[in-house]
Amino acid sequence: MKIVIVGSGLAGLSAGYKLCKSNEIVIFEKDAEIGGMAASYCRNFAGKKYFIEKYYHHIFRSDSELLDLIRELGLEGxxxxxxGKNAYFVDGKNYPMNTPGEILKFKPLSFTDLVKLGLLVLRIKLINNTISYDRIKAKDWILDTAGQSVYENFFAPLMKSKFGENAENVSAAWLIGRVKIRSDRGKEGExxxxxxGGFNSLIEALAREITAYGGKILQNETVTEIVIKDNAVQGVIANGNFIPCEAVISTVEPRVLDILTKGKLGALHATLQSIRxxxxxxxxxxxxxxxxxxxxxxxxxxxxxxxxxxxxxxxxxxxxxxxxxxxxxxxxxxxxxxxxxxxxxxxxxxxxxxxxxxxxxxxxxxxxxxxxxxxxxxxxxVYEQGYLEKVLPFSPGPSGLYLAGMFSSTNYPERSMNGSLKAGFEVASFFMKKEENCEVCWLD
Incomplete structure (x- = not known):
């Protein structure tokens, strides 16, 4: 079966990696480099060639799928x-924030506030399910849990720098997910x-596997339409050319997907437009x-x-x-x-x-x-209050159309490299199960 994947980020490449052995894969990437947010810049300096990510990345201990893939691709060595030492720059001074002892010296917070902050982090560590926190604003939850001073002098500047004017709309679920993913600290810090050699090694290894099985990765190629007729995918249009296929996996952001599908996703149209x-x-x-x-x-x-x-x-x-x-x-x-x-x-x-x-x-x-x-x-x-209701399904309706990316459930309530990788794996699994069911129905 011919499958077109729109986007060569981790979600697109991981989906292609899982599907390439039994399908014809064609990946369209609008940029010159593959990798999406994980793409790298190649630098030659003083006779040394190296790759460095355009946007900083690292791996967490909890990134089990990513770590398994690294082993599978022979990159474990x-x-x-x-x-990674952390600090907080406040009022012209750096405050180390790696160990409990250092955090206790964070002067913008009183001792009482530091105790409240510590109790909030401890409380977060005990939360296993964030669903009930999705409709609560992070600001309100911090104020109720730790008070005004902890919010204004610790969390508010961080949230403002990350979400700008939307900072006060972010859900408590995101905050909890963020703290949990960054809470694997020993006595000496995180x-x-x-x-x-950089994550370029991972991107290139995935690309090699896909092309080794006959897949194609087309760079500087922009998909301008996902052609849907009679509620079924027919193919895509890229650089003015129609490319027929049986299935499309789109990894582009929701509003772009709405444009590519010409508004043919029915009831999902409003959701696509509302995801900021x-x-x-x-x-x-x-x-x-x-x-x-x-x-x-x-x-x-x-x-x-x-x-x-x-x-x-x-x-x-x-x-x-x-x-x-x-x-x-x-x-x-x-x-x-x-x-x-x-x-x-x-x-x-x-x-x-x-x-x-x-x-x-x-x-x-x-x-x-x-x-x-x-x-x-x-x-x-932006994981705003109530975002859980907007999480996009892996299969949005039209036959042959599949979705995976930052917007997927695997990246909620906090995005990560692992979350995007899991999105690619899960959409591939969803596709394969659906095809198996279709074959069984046909045999019946």
Whole structure:
């Protein structure tokens, strides 16, 4: 059976990987590089070639499907578990946030507030099902559970930097999912997983498996329509050409899917339009020397700067792997009229660099080897109050049409690489079961 997959992110590639042995797979990718949000930038520096993700990524201990796949693809030898030091920049000062002892020294919160924060985290760890928290706003739940000071001085700046004007609409389910995924900490702090050589190894390994079985991955190819007739998929139109197929797996964001299907998903149309996505503007900068000399990997920020976090990759992975220091400077935005989306790359980079100069007195632009800005409008859904009712099904109705991606149940209430991988696996399993049932019905 010929299956067209729209998008080569982890959901699309993992679905193709599961289906390629018994089907003809064609993946359409609108960008020059495959991988979607997990795509990498290739850099040559001082005779050293390396790959670095355009948008920072790491693996959590709970990412069982991702870890199983890494072993299955023979990449286990590249797997590393490293300490990623975290801090919170408030009022011009870095506060380490790795161990209970360090957190107790977080001066923006009183001792009583710190106890309330600790009890809130403990309470979250005991929550096994977030369904009942979906219709509760995170802000309201924090206020009721830990009080005004904990919300305003700890959570509000973090939520504002991540969700902007939508921060107060985010559900408690998301907050609980977020804290749980980041709560695997020992006495010395959190350890995160990474593939030596970068996640490009994973993306390329999936692509090799697909093409080894005759699948095709077409880059710089944009699908402009998923053709549906008589409630059944007929094929897709890409670059003006009609490509017939028996099934389509779409991984694009909901509003784009609505455009591609020409509104033929009936009752799902309103849901597709109502799922709010946000974009990200992520700068990746190569430096001659360290930015955060205290060894911090991840720095959350409460300050008047145009970004919400600084991630120093080479305070996590060894500097020797790259030969230069690498940092991410990132911010989210909520609409296409935001300056982070409409301004030229050099203007956004300049605003970021001014923010770094404001935060780090010894930072100098002369230390910069290179800087790139990567932007996407379809980073992830905003998990607003009541989002659970909008989670898209793997099969939305028309025969032969399947959906998998950031919007899938596997990525709720908190998205991850593992969640997108699981979405691809589950839609492939759903497809295979449906085909098996059809064959049984035909034999009967």
């Amino acid at each position: 590249q797997m590393l578990w490293l300490k 350890k995160l997983g990474y593939l030596k 996505y946000q974009g990200t503007a992520c700068a990746l900068i190569g430096l001659d020397r360290k930015l955060m000399k205290d060894g911090n990997y991840w720095l959350n920020i409460k300050a008047n700067v145009p970004f919400g976090a600084v991630i120093e990759h080479t305070n996590f992975m060894p500097f020797e792997d790259y030969g230069e220091h690498l940092i991410y400077v990132t911010s989210y935005f909520q609409d296409e009229n935001n300056d982070l989306w409409i301004k030229k790359e050099e203007e956004v980079l300049d605003s970021y660099l001014k923010g770094l100069e404001k935060m780090f007195s010894d930072f100098s632009r002369t230390d910069i080897h290179w800087a790139k800005l990567f932007r996407r409008m379809d980073t992830a859904p």
